[in-house]
Amino acid sequence: MRRAAGQTSTNAFSRVVDLLVEHRIRLDALEHVLKETNPLAHELYLGTIENLQAKKAGEVHQVLTQMLQSQPSES
Structure with missing residues (x-):
């Protein structure tokens, strides 16, 4: 099974x-x-992608930090 x-x-x-x-x-x-x-729209698109990637990285970092802080320390 x-x-x-x-x-x-x-x-x-x-x-x-x-x-x-x-x-x-x-x-x-x-x-x-x-x-x-449309090269101008392409540049705007690339800028938007970079901003979203930075935002996502910040959110992932925040979640990982919270997870690490909530885990009991093993001493």
Whole structure:
């Protein structure tokens, strides 16, 4: 039973990775089209992506800090 559950989770994980790769390829293609058709909009897009990445990094750091502070210290 456990093996079947493990196989199911592996298959689900593989499907998620496949979808992420597929969407990344599409985003890269759309970015290329945007760069060729409207360089100004492309620069705005890149700036927005950088801002979102910085915001995400800050949020991840905050969550990790909270998790570490909430764990009992092992002395």
